[in-house]
Amino acid sequence: MAVALDAPRTGRPRGGAVARPRTIRYVGALMTTSLSDRACIVGIGETAYCRAPGSGKTELGIQLEAARAALADAGLGPRQLDGVMPFPNLGSAEELAANLGIANLRFAATVHMGGAAPVASLQVAAAAVVSGSADYVLLPAGWNGYSGRRVRESVAVDSSLLPGGAIARDYYLPHGLTAPPQWYALIARRHMHEFGTTPEHLGAIAIAMRKHAQLNPGAVMKDKPLTMDAYLASPMVTAPYRLFDCCLETDGGAAVVVTTRERARDLRRHPVAILGVAAAQPYPADEITNRKDLFATGLTLAAPRAFAMAGVTPADIDFAEIYDCFTFEVLQQLEETGFCGRGEGGPFVEGGTIELGGALPVNTHGGLLSEAHALGMSHIVEAVRQLRGDGGERQVAAAALGVVTGWGDFGDGSIAILGRA
Amino acid sequence: MSEAVAIPRPLPSRHGLAGEFYAWCAKGELRFQRCSGCGTWRHVPREMCAECGSVAWAWERSSGRGRIYTWTVVARALHPGFAADAPYAPVVVEMEEGVRLLGRMVDCPPAELAIAMPVEVVFVAVAPEVTLPRFRRT
Numbered sequence: 367m368a369v370a371l372d373a374p375r376t377g378r379p380r381g382g383a384v385a386r387p388r389t390i391r392y393v394g395a396l397m398t399t400s401l402s403d404r405a406c407i408v409g410i411g412e413t414a415y416c417r418a419p420g421s422g423k424t425e426l427g428i429q430l431e432a433a434r435a436a437l438a439d440a441g442l443g444p445r446q447l448d449g450v451m452p453f454p455n456l457g458s459a460e461e462l463a464a465n466l467g468i469a470n471l472r473f474a475a476t477v478h479m480g481g482a483a484p485v486a487s488l489q490v491a492a493a494a495v496v497s498g499s500a501d502y503v504l505l506p507a508g509w510n511g512y513s514g515r516r517v518r519e520s521v522a523v524d525s526s527l528l529p530g531g532a533i534a535r536d537y538y539l540p541h542g543l544t545a546p547p548q549w550y551a552l553i554a555r556r557h558m559h560e561f562g563t564t565p566e567h568l569g570a571i572a573i574a575m576r577k578h579a580q581l582n583p584g585a586v587m588k589d590k591p592l593t594m595d596a597y598l599a600s601p602m603v604t605a606p607y608r609l610f611d612c613c614l615e616t617d618g619g620a621a622v623v624v625t626t627r628e629r630a631r632d633l634r635r636h637p638v639a640i641l642g643v644a645a646a647q648p649y650p651a652d653e654i655t656n657r658k659d660l661f662a663t664g665l666t667l668a669a670p671r672a673f674a675m676a677g678v679t680p681a682d683i684d685f686a687e688i689y690d691c692f693t694f695e696v697l698q699q700l701e702e703t704g705f706c707g708r709g710e711g712g713p714f715v716e717g718g719t720i721e722l723g724g725a726l727p728v729n730t731h732g733g734l735l736s737e738a739h740a741l742g743m744s745h746i747v748e749a750v751r752q753l754r755g756d757g758g759e760r761q762v763a764a765a766a767l768g769v770v771t772g773w774g775d776f777g778d779g780s781i782a783i784l785g786r787a
Numbered sequence: 788m789s790e791a792v793a794i795p796r797p798l799p800s801r802h803g804l805a806g807e808f809y810a811w812c813a814k815g816e817l818r819f820q821r822c823s824g825c826g827t828w829r830h831v832p833r834e835m836c837a838e839c840g841s842v843a844w845a846w847e848r849s850s851g852r853g854r855i856y857t858w859t860v861v862a863r864a865l866h867p868g869f870a871a872d873a874p875y876a877p878v879v880v881e882m883e884e885g886v887r888l889l890g891r892m893v894d895c896p897p898a899e900l901a902i903a904m905p906v907e908v909v910f911v912a913v914a915p916e917v918t919l920p921r922f923r924r925t
């Protein structure tokens with residue numbers, strides 16, 4: 367078995383004039399290298415994504431459909447599964463196991479990080495299979511985000527769904543600051559003030575995601591291209607966020623299966639290795655407004671650890687699937703991941719850098735903004751698809767290393783660096 | 788001042804540290820916790836000081852003055868209780884004591900908001916037993 371400890375991968379020179387000035391500090395390398403390159407994603411599955419009239423399925427039904435697809439992709443039966451990681455607040459291990467026929471469930475865990483949960487769960491799943499706590503772990507996610515309860519409503523009604531729910535209830539909601547775009551808009555506005563980030567920078571992100579969606583037959587926004595004029599003309603929701611800065615609300619789901627590198631060799635598809643993975647929280651995680659550093663998120667801590675674990679740097683990455691709940695969060699995560707420096711995200715996303723054919727294609731499937739809102743799991747699925755070379759019209763040429771991030775709650779962050787095994 | 792509210796809006800808890808914070812607001816005083824060990828002001832209220840570990844603290848009175856740190860303009864309310872208010876602008880104000888407090892402006896059209904604009908706290912009763920801190924220009 368080849369275990370890549372601190373051995374750096376060979377960095378390949380990149381074209382273009384994109385500045386990548388940030389030095390990655392190898393923080394915590396000794397603590398985290400033991401998981402590097404020892405677990406793989408061996409199966410991916412998705413349902414169809416839709417808005418009106420809705421999926422017509424239960425949320426459990428959506429997750430089961432995505433799970434069955436992921437198992438079939440891996441060439442596994444449900445009786446071989448012995449681990450499951452339900453998405454926070456969207457299902458239980460018990461009902462997933464009972465429906466799928468997982469008769470040997472011996473590992474179940476949920477990472478409570480909202481949209482950062484799927485990528486953070488890769489870390490936990492990798493630890494579980496490497497340690498022998500489980501052999502094959504299923505990560506399902508799926509919901510009726512359009513036809514069922516909407517996030518923007520449920521959060522306002524039930525603040526217990528949030529970390530620091532009592533803080534949101536006592537100090538945010540009474541002032542009419544009731545939903546995620548309103549919280550995050552506070553960070554975006556300050557970023558504009560400190561670094562000169564513009565609406566056109568945010569628009570470049572929305573347009574890139576929309577362009578990629580035109581190459582994805584499953585994207586909800588297929589055949590609906592977006593121009594800068596149309597972006598700027600879209601109605602304000604919560605300034606500086608316009609309608610097209612906001613993710614879709616859709617029905618559907620996705621799932622992946624994780625196992626060890628050794629077991630992965632015997633399965634149906636070529637495995638994708640988890641080379642680096644980390645998750646962390648901002649400080650304090652339960653309150654945004656009093657952070658000393660408003661732009662530091664969980665990803666700020668997690669990204670250097672993940673790169674150190676993988677032995678690569680941001681300059682080595684061929685594409686990135688960045689959790690895109692809103693456009694500015696993409697910009698902020700590009701900075702905090704180290705693809706550009708703090709405050710350089712606006713210029714970085716201009717000029718096609720993040721589009722297919724650019725130096726760092728971002729959200730090749732269209733993302734939450736233009737494909738569908740599958741809770742971040744579809745970002746992992748797309749990264750695996752790219753690394754298998756199954757991207758079709760939207761395939762990144764010679765894709766060998768990809769980054770996937772998650773963003774949740776008040777800035778919880780997670781990141782995985784994936785590569786062809 | 789008071790506001791007529793047709794659809795129930797979310798209100799803060801009247802218990803615990805939040806209850807104490809808002810009880811001071813109802814008396815027309817803005818008070819924050821201040822650590823008795825190291826003197827650090829803090830908001831939101833916490834059980835202990837993250838700087839020095841002390842669990843001793845007191846509610847000390849703020850000058851009530853600060854500057855806008857950031858804001859958003861809610862053009863389309865995402866909670867029905869605030870639909871009639873839109874557009875409205877939640878602002879984060881950095882108080883002279885160093886802590887930041889979320890509120891809304893009572894006298895400033897959203898288009899005139901600016902970072903570092905000086906403001907001072909005022910108090911608005913939003914329900915029979917709940918008074919919120921808000922801000923006006925100085």
Ligand SMILES: [Zn+2]
Binds near residue numbers: 824827837839
């Ligand atoms: Zn102290």
